Amino acid sequence: MATATATEGTETNDDGARPWQSYHTVYTTAKAGMDGVDKEKVQRTVYEMSKGSKYFQNEERKDAFITQKIDKIRTQCDKLTQADLSHFQKVADRRILELEALRDLSRIWLHVDMDAFYAAVETLSNPTLKGKPMAVGSMSMISTANYEARKFGVRAAMPGFIARKLCPELIFVPTDFKKYTHYSDLTRTVFRRYDPNFMAASLDEAYLDITEVCKRRNIKSEEIAEELRTSVYEETGLTCSAGVAPNRLLAKVCSDINKPNGQYVLPNDRMAVMTFISSLPIRKIGGIGKVTEHILKAVFGINTCEQMLEKASYLCALFSQSTADFFFSVGLGLGKTDSPEVRFRKSISNERTFSATEDEVLLYKKLAELAEMLSTDMQKEGLCGRTLTLKLKTSSFEVRTRAMTLRKYISSREDILKHASELLKAELPLSVRLIETDVSIGSCQRSRDPVDGNHSSDVNCQSGTGWSSEEIQTSGNNASCSNYGQVKEAVESTFPIQGQFEDTSTLNLSNLLEDERLNSCEDKTMLWLNDYKCSLCGIELPPSFVEDRLEHSDFHLAEKLQKEESRIHQRTSVSGQSWDQKNRITRESISKKQKLSQKEGSYRPIDYFFLLKSNKNRPS
DNA sequence: GCGGATCAC
DNA sequence: TATGGTGATCCGC
Numbered sequence: 001m002a003t004a005t006a007t008e009g010t011e012t013n014d015d016g017a018r019p020w021q022s023y024h025t026v027y028t029t030a031k032a033g034m035d036g037v038d039k040e041k042v043q044r045t046v047y048e049m050s051k052g053s054k055y056f057q058n059e060e061r062k063d064a065f066i067t068q069k070i071d072k073i074r075t076q077c078d079k080l081t082q083a084d085l086s087h088f089q090k091v092a093d094r095r096i097l098e099l100e101a102l103r104d105l106s107r108i109w110l111h112v113d114m115d116a117f118y119a120a121v122e123t124l125s126n127p128t129l130k131g132k133p134m135a136v137g138s139m140s141m142i143s144t145a146n147y148e149a150r151k152f153g154v155r156a157a158m159p160g161f162i163a164r165k166l167c168p169e170l171i172f173v174p175t176d177f178k179k180y181t182h183y184s185d186l187t188r189t190v191f192r193r194y195d196p197n198f199m200a201a202s203l204d205e206a207y208l209d210i211t212e213v214c215k216r217r218n219i220k221s222e223e224i225a226e227e228l229r230t231s232v233y234e235e236t237g238l239t240c241s242a243g244v245a246p247n248r249l250l251a252k253v254c255s256d257i258n259k260p261n262g263q264y265v266l267p268n269d270r271m272a273v274m275t276f277i278s279s280l281p282i283r284k285i286g287g288i289g290k291v292t293e294h295i296l297k298a299v300f301g302i303n304t305c306e307q308m309l310e311k312a313s314y315l316c317a318l319f320s321q322s323t324a325d326f327f328f329s330v331g332l333g334l335g336k337t338d339s340p341e342v343r344f345r346k347s348i349s350n351e352r353t354f355s356a357t358e359d360e361v362l363l364y365k366k367l368a369e370l371a372e373m374l375s376t377d378m379q380k381e382g383l384c385g386r387t388l389t390l391k392l393k394t395s396s397f398e399v400r401t402r403a404m405t406l407r408k409y410i411s412s413r414e415d416i417l418k419h420a421s422e423l424l425k426a427e428l429p430l431s432v433r434l435i436e437t438d439v440s441i442g443s444c445q446r447s448r449d450p451v452d453g454n455h456s457s458d459v460n461c462q463s464g465t466g467w468s469s470e471e472i473q474t475s476g477n478n479a480s481c482s483n484y485g486q487v488k489e490a491v492e493s494t495f496p497i498q499g500q501f502e503d504t505s506t507l508n509l510s511n512l513l514e515d516e517r518l519n520s521c522e523d524k525t526m527l528w529l530n531d532y533k534c535s536l537c538g539i540e541l542p543p544s545f546v547e548d549r550l551e552h553s554d555f556h557l558a559e560k561l562q563k564e565e566s567r568i569h570q571r572t573s574v575s576g577q578s579w580d581q582k583n584r585i586t587r588e589s590i591s592k593k594q595k596l597s598q599k600e601g602s603y604r605p606i607d608y609f610f611l612l613k614s615n616k617n618r619p620s
Numbered sequence: 621g622c623g624g625a626t627c628a629c
Numbered sequence: 630t631a632t633g634g635t636g637a638t639c640c641g642c
Contacts, residue, residue, distance in 0.1 A: 049631095050632080053631085053632080054632095055631090055632050056632095059632095062625090065625095137633085138631095138633090139630085139631060140631055140632060140633070141631095141632065141633045141634095142633095143629095143633085156629085157629095157632085157633085158632085159631065159632040159633095160631080160632090161630080161631050161632085162631090162632085201628090201629080202628085202629050203629085204629085205629075286627085286628075287626095287627070287628085288627090289626060289627050289628080290626085290627090291625085291626060291627090292626075292627085320639080320640075322639080323639080323640090345636075345637095346636075346637070346638095347635090347636065347637080348635090348636085349634085349635060349636075350634080350635080351633085351634060351635080352633095352634085353632090353633065353634085355630095355631095387621080387622095389622090389623095397632085399624080399625085400623080400624090401622080401623055401624075402622085402623080403621080403622055403623075404621095404622095405621065405622090434633090434634095436634085436635090438635095438636090621642100622641105622642085623640105623641095623642090624639105624640090624641095624642105625638100625639085625640085626637105626638085626639080626640105627636105627637085627638085627639105628635105628636090628637090629634100629635095629636100
């Protein structure tokens, strides 16, 4: 609400001017280790340090925009008649019942969150930092602050120069991701023992499905959490906090409750969940950020999760179905409970901030550097994409994005630079402080999950732990190309090249994928002999049968995967105890992969492809 | 498909 | 002096 205009309006008020109160930062929202902080003082300092800056002005502009949005929603709200409301109440009630019916209390999820991770790691490698206020980051931006620094109001995402004002003795330590990755790996070794399929959310957070381990060892989740945290400490020297709950959304909320170095268990009981959720501020829920909280509070007076249900008719009337579903789920304390589904990345990008400049030569030079790096990253992962997006942040902090979807998939430095330069050229002259290049990998329609929707903070799944259901089968001749690296990685992780799974067939599989990549991405002919005949089965498909050839490759891939699975399964079924775990995803992926050979639910036999030659315009 | 925006870490 | 980088998703066109 309090926008720039409101700020100026109150500055000269009789009842004392406190303009800083209306500057909406995220720095004072309740965070672990922030109890007892003089929030007013922090808020005032942040305001004083920011006031008048380009950044601040942009924040004001954004704030004004949100106010407009709120006004618009209010207007719509006022227009609702009693009849409308009773209608939407019915719709909402039914939807809430449907969602309630999906409640799953059969799984036990644990969310682990390392305490002040980067800062804790830095303190391990330099113990003289212990007990002193310290932040990882720079004068421009802080990544993490230790608990001593948090007492001063210093926290992540705060610029360092403001942090130093709040805490003059603050020690700054530059980020060192190699170090954090190393320690992250150590923690993951522990996580794996409790759930080999755990979902890494970031370097310092993970979700574990501990249902099985509780059952197998016949102990309570609470004990598992204690034990896991002890192990993490013993093996890394780092403390963490844990939350246990029937779903991931709640587990995440729970891990924050007794932070640092604590845990909280929410039992798998509907009443317990409803009680827990009833007074919980919506801002605690992953996916509800500063803006959403602001809007829901300003328009509907919603503060707690429970109120999401009380205002259900309004939410139903004024938001999209998927958004309303998400809000209702929050009110019901529902969240995802399914086993981790590994997803392929959808985009790859890089961006750099520099001191703002209008110098076009310089800007093109920056762009060239980004294109170079992006291309390298893409090739490292074997990715191609056909939608290129250029993002610019102007010296006034306004953000512009310009995108183009190309006919061909690209990954080379030259291609990226050529097209990105066209996009940049159209924007010049312009004073720019940040450039980002982004290539999106594929486009496919996702079905929405009614429970978490796409709203909740979802997990960046670990790469290479299985198959995704999507993307591989996306349209076009290059879909498989664009995912080649991820496919390969997934296969190699599912069928590791070393160790007990070593087998020449694995290499063949890699070759097949390689074939597919070359064939579809570069339009070369590894799989297609003389650019005409399939090297594996001899079927003849001319190059112009682009889609058919892709499907054909996919057919062989699926077939191959199936063979691999049965062979490896045979060999490991005797001794491989962890196989079931590994296989869980593999089986899914293969069945999904098989869908590549299906269209509209009907399976197509290999013979089908022989008919294609003479019937290009087949019924689809 | 595009562009603006939100969100998380 | 000075407010990040990467990835995902949603809404309204």
